[in-house]
Amino acid sequence: MLVYIVDRFRQALYALRDNLRRTLLSILGIAVGIAAVMAVGTISKGGNYLIFSELETFGLNSVWIFRDRDDKDPNRIVREGSGIDNDVYHALRSDCCPAVRQLSAMVMSSRTKRTVVQVNNRFSNARVQGVDYMLTSIANDSIIEGRPFRARDVSVRRAVAILGPQPAEDLFGSASPIGREFRINSQKFTVVGVLKKKSRDFLASIGSAGGQDANNRILIPYSTYQKMLGHKQINFLQAEAITQKKAAEAASQLIAVLNRHNGRNYTYKSDTMASYISTTQRILDGVAMIGIIAASVSLLVGGLGIMNIMSTSVLERTREIGLRKAVGARQNDILLQFLLEAVVISTAGGIIGLTLGSIASIVLAEFTGFPLTPSFFVILIALFVSISVGIISGYLPAKKAAKLRPVEALRYE
Amino acid sequence: MIELININKSYQLGEVNLQILCDINLKVNHGEFVAIMGPSGSGKTTLLNVIGCLDNIDSGRYTLAGEIVDQASDDDLARIRNAHIGFVFQLFNLIPRIPAWRNVELPMIYRGIHPNTRYQQAMSALKRVEIDDRSTHTPSQLSGGQQQRVAIARALINNPELLVADEPTGSLDSSTGQEIMQLFQELNSSGTTIIMVTHEEDIAKHASRIIRLKDGIIESDEGTNIKC
Numbered sequence: 001m002l003v004y005i006v007d008r009f010r011q012a013l014y015a016l017r018d019n020l021r022r023t024l025l026s027i028l029g030i031a032v033g034i035a036a037v038m039a040v041g042t043i044s045k046g047g048n049y050l051i052f053s054e055l056e057t058f059g060l061n062s063v064w065i066f067r068d069r070d071d072k073d074p075n076r077i078v079r080e081g082s083g084i085d086n087d088v089y090h091a092l093r094s095d096c097c098p099a100v101r102q103l104s105a106m107v108m109s110s111r112t113k114r115t116v117v118q119v120n121n122r123f124s125n126a127r128v129q130g131v132d133y134m135l136t137s138i139a140n141d142s143i144i145e146g147r148p149f150r151a152r153d154v155s156v157r158r159a160v161a162i163l164g165p166q167p168a169e170d171l172f173g174s175a176s177p178i179g180r181e182f183r184i185n186s187q188k189f190t191v192v193g194v195l196k197k198k199s200r201d202f203l204a205s206i207g208s209a210g211g212q213d214a215n216n217r218i219l220i221p222y223s224t225y226q227k228m229l230g231h232k233q234i235n236f237l238q239a240e241a242i243t244q245k246k247a248a249e250a251a252s253q254l255i256a257v258l259n260r261h262n263g264r265n266y267t268y269k270s271d272t273m274a275s276y277i278s279t280t281q282r283i284l285d286g287v288a289m290i291g292i293i294a295a296s297v298s299l300l301v302g303g304l305g306i307m308n309i310m311s312t313s314v315l316e317r318t319r320e321i322g323l324r325k326a327v328g329a330r331q332n333d334i335l336l337q338f339l340l341e342a343v344v345i346s347t348a349g350g351i352i353g354l355t356l357g358s359i360a361s362i363v364l365a366e367f368t369g370f371p372l373t374p375s376f377f378v379i380l381i382a383l384f385v386s387i388s389v390g391i392i393s394g395y396l397p398a399k400k401a402a403k404l405r406p407v408e409a410l411r412y413e
Numbered sequence: 414m415i416e417l418i419n420i421n422k423s424y425q426l427g428e429v430n431l432q433i434l435c436d437i438n439l440k441v442n443h444g445e446f447v448a449i450m451g452p453s454g455s456g457k458t459t460l461l462n463v464i465g466c467l468d469n470i471d472s473g474r475y476t477l478a479g480e481i482v483d484q485a486s487d488d489d490l491a492r493i494r495n496a497h498i499g500f501v502f503q504l505f506n507l508i509p510r511i512p513a514w515r516n517v518e519l520p521m522i523y524r525g526i527h528p529n530t531r532y533q534q535a536m537s538a539l540k541r542v543e544i545d546d547r548s549t550h551t552p553s554q555l556s557g558g559q560q561q562r563v564a565i566a567r568a569l570i571n572n573p574e575l576l577v578a579d580e581p582t583g584s585l586d587s588s589t590g591q592e593i594m595q596l597f598q599e600l601n602s603s604g605t606t607i608i609m610v611t612h613e614e615d616i617a618k619h620a621s622r623i624i625r626l627k628d629g630i631i632e633s634d635e636g637t638n639i640k641c
Contacts, residue, residue: 007528018510323506326467327567328495328523330488407468410506 012340019313023345026305030349030389031356033299034382038357040295041378043364044288050199051280057198057214059140060273061101061244063251065258066236068269083266084234086226088258092237096257099250101242104132105234107222117218119171119182126167126216128184130225136162136195138240146178146193153192154221162193166216187228189220247272299385302349303393310342310397321401322409335402342394343387350386354379414574414606415441415464420473422459422629433459435629437473443574446601447608448620455626458579461610465498465577466490478574495523499568503580505560507552513563514539514548520571538566542596558589565596569605576600578609582616594619 016023067083089105096103107130109115117124133149135141143162153160161182168177168191177191198214226232241250251270258268314321321334329337422434433456441447449457462468463475466482475482478497485493494500499520507516517535526534539545544562552560561581568576578597582590590613598619601607611617622636 003528004525007522011522014511014515319506320508323508324519324523325491326465326494326500326506327520328491328571330491330523332488333523405468407462410467410502 008336008340009344011337012344015313015317015337015341016344019309022309022312026302026309026345027349027352029302029305030299030346030386031302031353033295033302033389034350034353034386035356035360036295036298037292037385038354038378038382039360039364040288040291041381042357042361044284044291045378046365046368047287048284051284052277054199055273055277055280057140058273059138059240060277061241061247062138062273063100063239063241063247063254064236064271065239065251065254065268066270068267082233082235083262083268084237084258086232086234088261089234089237091261092254092257097239097250097253099241099246099253101240102134102138103237103239103254104135104138105222106131106135106236106238107225107229107233108235109225109229115185117167117171117182117184119180122171122173124167124170124216124218126164126170126218127213128218128220128225130222131219132222135219135238138238141198142196143193144196145176146191148193149219149221154223157224157227158221159187159189159224160192160221161189162195162219163191164195164213164215164217165197166213167218168194184218184220185228195219241272241274244274244277247274299389303346303389306342306345306390307393307397309345310338310394311400313341314338314397314401317401318404318409318412321404322406322412325404325406326410331402334404335398338398338401339391339394342398343390346386346390346393347383350383353386354382357382414443414445414478415439415608416474416476417464418474420463420475421471422456422463422468423471433629434463434470437629437631439624439631441606441608443606444601444604445606445608445622446597446620447622447624448617449608449610449624449626450612450614450617451626451632453612456629457610457626460626461577461579461608464575464608465500466494491523495520495571497573497575499565499571499573499576501561501564501568501576501578501581503583505552505557505564505584507560507564507567509552512549512551513544513555513566516552516563517567517570519567524571534570535566538570539563541569542566556589557585558592561585561589561593562596565593565600569600574606576605576607578607580610580612582611582613587615590616 065084084105086105092103109128115128117126117128131149133151133154136143136148146162149160149162152158161184163171163177171177171182172180177194180191181188182191183189195215222234237254239250239254241247251272255268255270258266324334324337417437417439420434420437420439421432423430423432425431437460449460451457459468463470464477466477466485470483473483477493480493480497482490482493500506507513508519514532514535517538518531521531521534536545536548539548542562542565544559544566547555547559547563552563555563561584576597581597582593585593594616597607597609601621607620609616609620617623622634624631625633
């Protein structure tokens with residue numbers, strides 16, 4: 001059986017070799033189409049990777065809980081404050097929420113108050129955040145130098161700080177900041193750790209970096225910050241759900257406890273990373289779809305190219321078709337012959353396109369630093385598509401050839 | 414071997430219905446060498462195409478080697494042609510740019526003969542028509558007579574009972590034409606039935622039976638009983 005299939009392929013190759021230049025041009029048409037589809041596919045995959053690797057640095061399971069300041073319920077006396085204080089925070093910490101793994105208070109100064117961070121006439125414009133000791137774990141922050149906060153740093157209100165890479169450089173240059181002192185307003189702090197730099201290139205480029213630059217912040221114990229600011233308010237809570245799927249559940253469990261304590265006075269809202277991710281995913285899918293459609297047009301043009309040369313070929317070889325039928329070729333033999341020619345062209349185009357696309361991906365990966373390796377799945381799809389293009393665009397001309405009546409085909413000049 | 418009963422064939426040319434063959438009755442026995450002659454437009458090529466199962470008929474009955482041809486489907490006709498008939502054309506109809514032996518191989522492909530044995534068979538067919546030394550040449554590298562020999566080798570490859578030839582010498586000079594006729598006579602004496610269309614008396618005289626057509630009617634049929 002195989003030997004007969006090889007035989008038929010050889011027949012197709014002879015015919016294609018006879019018209020080498022035309023064959024090569026149509027192969028090129030398909031190759032460009034496949035390469036374009038593939039490049040779009042890998043680039044959008046690389047983009048996905050980039051964006052998700054940035055989102056991941058916020059903690060994929062993160063949940064944020066804060067007061068809903070737009071609450072219009074007339075029965076509710078609108079009150080000052082964040083609606084979250086240390087009492088309810090401790091209550092949440094001690095008795096709450098099976099879907100929550102960890103929880104941290106977040107304390108910040110109001111934006112109108114100027115905070116001066118400096119040492120020896122070197123200044124930093126970093127944002128100061130009061131956090132609980134487990135925040136770095138919730139937000140997926142890694143400490144490249146020094147140590148994270150400990151429970152005791154918070155409970156005894158130590159004046160210690162963890163610096164983002166930006167303030168570390170602004171205040172201390174290239175020297176190690178661990179153990180060094182600096183001031184936030186008049187309060188002296190000792191540096192115990194430095195955060196690893198996070199990539200925010202993409203999010204910053206679309207104007208969304210979580211409202212702030214993750215690399216330009218200074219973490220101090222929230223209790224220490226509250227003492228400096230002279231209040232017991234907590235601006236919002238950041239929690240880690242046990243899984244990404246349980247994020248919404250974790251949020252509603254936390255809000256339920258908050259309502260039990262303060263529900264008469266405040267309403268609460270939540271954000272989850274999971275919802276950001278699904279929104280982002282939708283946008284990325286949409287962008288990828290547009291790209292794929294655009295690239296498919298070039299593949300379609302390649303397919304029309306094949307249809308064109310197959311039609312020309314059928315016309316030019318009418319006498320050959322007549323002869324083949326005269327010596328015993330059935331309709332399916334002729335159909336198969338021309339279909340195989342089309343499929344050989346499109347498959348060759350597919351393979352060359354894959355090679356071009358892979359090279360393009362590797363070159364792009366080299367320049368951008370994205371991991372743009374084409375997946376096995378993409379390769380499979382590309383080959384499937386190119387073979388299909390061959391069959392679809394070869395079918396009509398092949399059918400026409402198969403239906404030719406031998407006596408007319410032989411008479412054709 | 415061949416029996417045509419009341420064969421009618423017409424072409425529709427615009428609004429005119431052109432009657433090409435009128436009530437043709439013809440019987441050709443195994444081993445005959447028949448020449449079909451007649452002025453142009455007399456229907457001789459159409460008759461040959463009908464006999465060669467290349468063209469369909471309007472009415473009548475055609476039996477070839479015991480098979481009823483007039484009702485056969487397209488693919489059945491292809492099989493019948495492949496099994497029973499070899500074709501020789503005026504313009505050779507070799508596929509350009511493939512070597513001679515690949516041309517001879519073609520009918521075997523459609524017969525489903527194993528690729529490994531085809532080369533040997535093609536070579537022996539080429540040897541039979543004394544052109545085996547040109548087996549790797551493409552048609553454009555061969556003279557007219559050599560091309561016709563390759564075409565005859567192709568016609569013989571499946572050992573058909575019937576050889577159908579349409580002006581086989583029409584594109585050849587007269588001495589080459591005579592050589593081809595020599596070859597036809599050898600094939601005929603080894604048992605192949607040959608039906609050939611020609612308009613040259615010199616060529617026709619190699620046949621044992623001459624059928625003359627005029628306006629789609631058999632005008633004369635000479636030598637019918639020579640080979641019976």
